[in-house]
Amino acid sequence: MSAPARDPRPFPPTAPVTVGPGGGLRPGRLPVEYVLPLRWHEDSGLAELTDYLRGLARRVDVTVVDGSAPELFARHAAAWRGLVRHAAPDPHRRGVNGKVLGVLTGIALARHEHVIIADDDVRYDEAGLGSVHELLDRVDLVRPQNHFDPLPWHAWWDTGRTLLNRAVAADWPGTLAVRRSTFLAMGGYDPDVLFENLELVRTVRAYGGTTAAPAWLHVRRLPPTSGHFVGQRIRQAYDDLAQPVRLLGSLAVLPGMVAAVAARRPGLLLRAAAATVAVAELGRRRAG
Known part of the structure; x- marks a missing residue:
């Protein structure tokens, strides 16, 4: 499959909704619930997120499950009144992963069969919404592919x-x-796991559901600040504990470099680096 043509604007005011690489068009709003679990400690991104939600709410129904501190919750409620449904996490749900508690609350409140779950830095465009909606007619879970835009050094x-x-x-x-x-x-x-996306996919499959991870379905993501990126490295390492084969491959890199240097075979390092770049290029070329 090839990707659908995309308008450069995320939400053109009058354009119809593209629903997939082989599908037709569905004008206007989609019967989709967009669930955004949120827990902020500061509000520097409020204006940008509000602009995004304003365009999003013209196309789908939006529920923000907000676990922020009371003063921030009140500020969000004022900014989004009449724009999206703004709710607190269900106090009767228990678990250590706040995002999962927000997702559980949001899906319980959802008004539609098709539900998109997205972090606060994800930015769908109209084509992406329509493609996900179409795919959910055929499978139980869709796993899009994120790309960073803009691209600072850490992105x-x-x-x-x-x-x-x-x-x-x-x-x-x-x-x-x-x-x-x-x-x-x-x-x-399970709300007591760290790698919640992997847990959701595994749970759907264990239940007998079907999943899709189309390589052509690209959804924009805003990069974090450099400080937040550095702070995420420990979390990323913990996530890899749930993927032992990938973890072992990552752990082998440094000992392999040391062994090549000790054996005075720098050519091994160059060949390994070239192979890594070649594999990454295959990933870049896959579905555009």
Whole structure:
């Protein structure tokens, strides 16, 4: 499949909604719920997020499950009144992963069968919304592929990891989409895990559901600040504990470099580096 043509504007005011690489058009709003679990400690991104939600709410129904501190919650409620449904996490739900508690709350409140779950830095455009909606007619869970835009230095670096993942399978994005009926029937997913996206995919598959990770479905993601990126490295390492084969491959890099240097065979390092770049290039070329 090839990707659908995209308008350069995320939400053109009058354009119809593209629903997939082989599908037709569905004008106007989509019967989709967009669930945004949120827990902010400061509000520097409020204006930008509000602009995004304003365009998004013209196309789909939006529920923001906000676990921010009371003063920030009140500020968000004022900014988004009449724009999206703004709710606190269900106080009766218990678990250590606040994002999962927000997702559980949001899907329980959802008004539609098709539900998109997205972090606060994910930025869908109209084509992406329509493609996910169409795919959910055929599968129980959709795993899009994120790309950073803009690209500061650390986003370039992290994009290397994304390309390697795409070359061998698919990258893990900050967004998934799921059928509400499947999610509720399987009882949601475990709120006491760290790598919550992997847990949701595994739970859907264990329940007997079907999943899709189309390489052509690219969804924009805003890069974090450099300080936040550095702070995420420990979290990223913990996530890799849930993927032992990938973890072992990563752990082998430094000992392999030391062994090559000790054996006075720098050519091995150059060949390994060239092979890594070649694999990443395969990931870049996959579905555009």
